[in-house]
Amino acid sequence: MFALPYLELGVSTYSSAVFNFVPELALAFYGAVRERRREDVARMLRGFFVPYTEIRNRRPGYAVSIVKAGMTVTGDGAGPVRPPLTDLTATELAELTALVERQPAARA
Numbered sequence: 001m002f003a004l005p006y007l008e009l010g011v012s013t014y015s016s017a018v019f020n021f022v023p024e025l026a027l028a029f030y031g032a033v034r035e036r037r038r039e040d041v042a043r044m045l046r047g048f049f050v051p052y053t054e055i056r057n058r059r060p061g062y063a064v065s066i067v068k069a070g071m072t073v074t075g076d077g078a079g080p081v082r083p084p085l086t087d088l089t090a091t092e093l094a095e096l097t098a099l100v101e102r103q104p105a106a107r108a
Contacts, residue, residue, distance in 0.1 A: 001049060003033045004041050017063070018052070021070035025103050051099055055092055061085035066096065073097045 003014045019026040032040035056066045068078040069088045080087050
C-alpha cells in the first residue's frame with residue numbers, strides 16, 4: 001500500500017505477503033513502483049491490494065489467515081490457522097478467490 005511513497009523517501013525495497021500466492025502480481029507491482037509508473041501502481045492498488053487489505057483488516061489476525069487462504073486458493077494449501085486466530089469465513093474466502101482469479105497472472 002505504501003511502497004511508492006516509501007520509494008520517494010529513499011526506501012527501495014519492500015516485502016509483501018502476497019508473494020506467497022500471487023508472486024507474479026507482487027513482482028509486477030514492485031516493478032511498477034521501482035519504475036514510478038504511477039498509473040500502473042494505482043491500477044494494481046485499486047484492482048487487488050485495496051480490496052485485499054479490506055478483507056485482511058476485518059478481524060485481528062487476518063494478516064495470517066488471508067495469506068493461508070490465498071495459498072489455498074492458488075492450490076498451495078497451507079492448512080488452517082492456529083487458535084486464537086480464525087480462518088476467513090466462507091464468504092470472505094469466496095471474495096478472495098474472485099479477487100485472485102481476476103488477476104491475469106493468477107490465470108496463467
